[in-house]
Amino acid sequence: MIELLDAVTALGIDLANVAQAGPPTDLPAPVPDFVGEILGSVRSFLDGGVEKLGSTVSDLTPGGS
Known part of the structure; x- marks a missing residue:
């Protein structure tokens, strides 16, 4: 176990930050409606x-020309 800790220290790995890493706990905000419309147009293009x-x-994009 001490050899592992020595190796981690030698590599400069901060175990406290590694332990905190992971997926966010909050969900992202919903996407605007036009995003679904754009995805639908991509499907239509492929079809x-x-x-x-x-x-x-x-x-379909707001501000698009």
Whole structure:
């Protein structure tokens, strides 16, 4: 066990920070509605229902032109 601690110290690993690492405990905020619309247009593009994906995404994006 002491050899492991010596190796960790030699590598400069901070065990306190490693123990705190992991996925966040809070969930991310919901995405805006237009994101779902963009994903739907990508699916339509892959299925052949949308011909020009770039212009479609620009039209769906707020502030897009």
